[in-house]
Amino acid sequence: ETGVTQTPRHLVMGMTNKKSLKCEQHLGHNAMYWYKQSAKKPLELMFVYSLEERVENNSVPSRFSPECPNSSHLFLHLHTLQPEDSALYLCASSHDTGTADEQYFGPGTRLTVT
Amino acid sequence: KQEVTQIPAALSVPEGENLVLNCSFTDSAIYNLQWFRQDPGKGLTSLLLIQSSQREQTSGRLNASLDKSSGRSTLYIAASQPGDSATYLCAVRWYGGSQGNLIFGKGTKLSVKP
Numbered sequence: 001e002t003g004v005t006q007t008p009r010h011l012v013m014g015m016t017n018k019k020s021l022k023c024e025q026h027l028g029h030n031a032m033y034w035y036k037q038s039a040k041k042p043l044e045l046m047f048v049y050s051l052e053e054r055v056e057n058n059s060v061p062s063r064f065s066p067e068c069p070n071s072s073h074l075f076l077h078l079h080t081l082q083p084e085d086s087a088l089y090l091c092a093s094s095h096d097t098g099t100a101d102e103q104y105f106g107p108g109t110r111l112t113v114t
Numbered sequence: 115k116q117e118v119t120q121i122p123a124a125l126s127v128p129e130g131e132n133l134v135l136n137c138s139f140t141d142s143a144i145y146n147l148q149w150f151r152q153d154p155g156k157g158l159t160s161l162l163l164i165q166s167s168q169r170e171q172t173s174g175r176l177n178a179s180l181d182k183s184s185g186r187s188t189l190y191i192a193a194s195q196p197g198d199s200a201t202y203l204c205a206v207r208w209y210g211g212s213q214g215n216l217i218f219g220k221g222t223k224l225s226v227k228p
Contacts (some may be wrong), residue, residue, distance in 0.1 A: 004157075042118070043203070043218040090157055099145045099207050103216060105158040 003027065004106035006091050012112045013081065021076040021109045023091030029104075031097045034066060037088040037108070041097040049074060050097045081113045116141050118206050120219035127194055128227050135189040135222045137204030142182045145207040149178050149189050151199045152221070153193070161202075201202045 004025045013019050025032060034046040048056035049068040063085075065077040074091060088108045094101040119138045127133050137147070146165045150158040162171045164187065169219040170179040177190040191198060201221040208215060 006157075040219050040220065042214075043205075045216070088155070092158075099209070099215070102148075102160065102163065104160075105150075107157040108155070112157055 004091060004093055004104055006089075006106040006109050008109060010110045010112075011077070011106065012114060013031075014114055015081060015083070017081075018077070018079040020078065021089055021091075021111075023074040023090075023106055024078075025072055025074075025093035025104070027093055027104060029093040030071050031101065032038075032068060032071070032075050032096045033092040033094075033103065034074065035090040035092065035105075037085075037090060039087075043090065047076075048097060055097060081111075083113050085114045086111055093110050116217055117136055117208070118217050120202075120204055120222050122222060123220065124223040124225070126225040126227065129194060129196060131188070131194050131226075132192050133194055133224070135202050135211050135224070137187040137189070137219055139187075139204075139206045139227055141216075143209050144182060145209050147178075147180055147187050148205045148216070149176075149187075150203040150205060152203055154200075154203035158203065163213055174196060183200075190224070191224075192227055194224075196226045196228050199226050204225075 004074040007022045033049045036044045046060045047066045051066045090108045091106040092103040094103045119142050121136050148163045151159045152158050164171045166182045175192040180187045201223045204219045204220045205216045
């Protein structure tokens with residue numbers, strides 16, 4: 001596969017469940033991102049990783065826990081979520097985190113918290 | 115605060131019509147501006163990227179213009195087709211922003227009727 005892939009594409013979980021979202025990029029990039037897209041709100045940047053180091057955490061609740069084991073893989077671990085966390089979660093990657101580096105997006109995981 | 119606004123939120127046009135989508139941004143000190151397309155439940159596809167030194171970019175039936183002084187960009191779609199139906203997102207990078215500093219608008223949902 002090429003580009004940025006995300007699994008699963010759809011996820012339904014209860015508030016007491018623990019689940020993980022996975023992102024993989026096949027572009028040889030050094031930076032990876034998690035975004036949240038809620039209904040009627042702009043995309044919100046959640047986390048930024050550069051060379052497996054977290055470089056940005058935009059005041060995201062601790063019930064969201066990112067993990068970047070290597071520059072090709074990014075996970076978002078979820079636990080004790082709230083219904084308002086239901087959203088489309090998008091992963092992106094770029095060559096580096098510089099202003100000139102274009103981000104490439106995955107197809108997203110549609111998360112529903114019941 | 116750096117913000118991106120897109121008007122209208124939704125637009126419905128008959129097939130074949132030329133149309134314009136609008137994007138406005140606070141703070142004219144932008145690095146670049148990017149237009150994306152998002153199909154329902156899917157990720158983002160980059161359409162056009164305009165550097166701050168450029169006035170416009172063209173790709174096929176799409177033309178994006180940038181007027182930094184007025185804080186505006188427009189996406190012109192010529193001879194619209196039903197396949198153009200999607201949500202169009204505008205995103206801005208500013209100088210001195212945080213890493214991964216793409217700020218998105220809420221998007222314009224376009225529907226092209228056959």
